[in-house]
Amino acid sequence: MVDIRPQQAKDLEAIARINADAFAEHGGTGSFDRFREERTDIISLVAESEGQLLGHVLFSPVVLDTPDGPVNGMGLGQLAVDPVHQNQGIGTKLSEAGLEKLRDTDCPFVIVIGHAKYYPRFGFEKGVTNNFVCQWEGIPDNSFMVLFLDESRRLELAGTARFDGL
Numbered sequence: 509m510v511d512i513r514p515q516q517a518k519d520l521e522a523i524a525r526i527n528a529d530a531f532a533e534h535g536g537t538g539s540f541d542r543f544r545e546e547r548t549d550i551i552s553l554v555a556e557s558e559g560q561l562l563g564h565v566l567f568s569p570v571v572l573d574t575p576d577g578p579v580n581g582m583g584l585g586q587l588a589v590d591p592v593h594q595n596q597g598i599g600t601k602l603s604e605a606g607l608e609k610l611r612d613t614d615c616p617f618v619i620v621i622g623h624a625k626y627y628p629r630f631g632f633e634k635g636v637t638n639n640f641v642c643q644w645e646g647i648p649d650n651s652f653m654v655l656f657l658d659e660s661r662r663l664e665l666a667g668t669a670r671f672d673g674l
């Protein structure tokens with residue numbers, strides 16, 4: 509039985525360990541790490557089973573520079589599952605729980621840079637075909653994705669999307 513709940517201060521060490529283990533091959537998680545301790549405008553959730561943390565997801569603010577001015581959205585910045593517990597649905601539960609929280613807000617879109625075969629299951633689409641541009645050069649088109657939470661704004665949303673603070 510895996511519970512998804514908001515991050516608490518006591519979780520920070522375990523979250524850091526999960527991210528370090530899950531992203532070991534990628535050289536660590538870098539830039540987003542300090543957001544967990546410093547920001548209150550993030551969604552940071554953990555997956556817990558029998559008192560043990562097994563996974564973590566972090567959503568943080570993103571600004572889309574549209575021709576009509578900036579539009580605030582969110583970005584899925586980190587998703588990590590303890591390597592021993594991967595492929596058991598924990599990443600899916602964490603992502604869905606975070607997106608469910610965002611659906612209760614007026615956040616119109618969420619971006620992610622990640623595995624092109626993983627994120628479409630949550631409704632993410634290729635950014636480039638939706639006129640979303642990544643702030644960083646060199647990210648493969650397939651890896652930069654957007655999910656529209658407010659379908660009515662799909663056509664008006666276009667521009668470069670930047671993670672706030674990065």
Ligand SMILES: CC(C)(COP(=O)(O)OP(=O)(O)OC[C@H]1O[C@@H](n2cnc3c(N)ncnc32)[C@H](O)[C@@H]1OP(=O)(O)O)[C@@H](O)C(=O)NCCC(=O)NCCS
Pocket residue numbers: 530531587588589590593594595596597598599600601621622623625626
């Ligand atoms: C990617 C990750 C978060 C997925 O979480 P998970 O709990 O293992 O995945 P789930 O059980 O929810 O989903 C399993 C599915 O994810 C797919 N999957 C797992 N890792 C994947 C990867 N690196 N790339 C693409 N798909 C992946 C599996 O093939 C499986 O697909 P299926 O449902 O079609 O059979 C987890 O494997 C992880 O922490 N990986 C290392 C860190 C990382 O790459 N994070 C994401 C950065 S974008």
